[in-house]
Amino acid sequence: MSERDYYQVKMTMSDIKPPIWRRVLVPSNITFHKFHKVIQAAFDWQDYHQYVFKFPEFLIIEPSLEVPLKEGDKHPKRTKIDTVFEEYDHFYYEYDLGDSWEHKIEVEKVVIVDEEKHTPICIDGDRNRPPEDVGGVPGYEEFLKTISDPTHEDYDFMLTWAEKDTGGRKFDPDYFYKNEINRRLNRIKC
Structure with a gap:
């Protein structure tokens, strides 16, 4: 077995009561594009809409004709989560910019996981999306x-x-x- 740093992250859908949430262990060196895939799998979204990660000073977004990158924004395939998680303990992820499914992402802690496969792991959650x-x-x-x-x-x-x-x-x-x-x-x- 090899040890690896993982982030323990809680993801909660905004404005829905009772809350819909997941707690997931995520390998520390993945890109935001891969983290998007983790969120999609954790909530079983179908992954056919655009998404954006929202931070106070910038967005992490895959540019499109409708939403081009602005100065300061970052590309999800070129930005690793550990470079941002060290500075921000919470931020927002929006999936489907029409329906606007916003998820509050809370970086709870770093844990060491003995994991050969290096995959994300859901450890808790509640309710269907x-x-x-x-x-x-x-x-x-x-x-x-x-x-x-x-x-x-x-x-x-x-x-x-x-x-x-x-x-x-x-x-x-x-x-x-x-x-x-x-x-x-x-x-x-x-």
């Missing part, structure tokens, strides 16, 4: 109201629509299964 393209926090609140009322005219439609995110399972807002998350994280080689 919202379905993709549900319309942000207000759309998610409406979705939850609809699926909690079997007499609602859109009840069956919304549950069937959400199966695109659940692999055919009935959507359960309280669903959290650490082993499933770790299987996804295990595919991210760091």
Whole structure:
């Protein structure tokens, strides 16, 4: 076994109660692009929207025609997390700039992990993330109201629509299964 520094990071979705969160151990020398992949796997996002890491003085963002890099911004494939985590103990990650799923990222501590495979590891969390393209926090609140009322005219439609995110399972807002998350994280080689 070889020892390696990992960051213990807590990721909590903003503006949703009760909170949806994950605590993950992340290898210290990965890029922000790889860290984006870790967040995607930890929450089981589908990874087909743009993302941005927000810091007080700069953004870490993959440039596009809609969002070019500005002076001071950093590219996620060229910026390692340890160069930034040493200075910032919390910041924000936004996924899907339309629905605006914001996650507060808290760098809790550095730990030594005996790990041969060098993959991220989920150690805790709670609740299922919202379905993709549900319309942000207000759309998610409406979705939850609809699926909690079997007499609602859109009840069956919304549950069937959400199966695109659940692999055919009935959507359960309280669903959290650490082993499933770790299987996804295990595919991210760091």
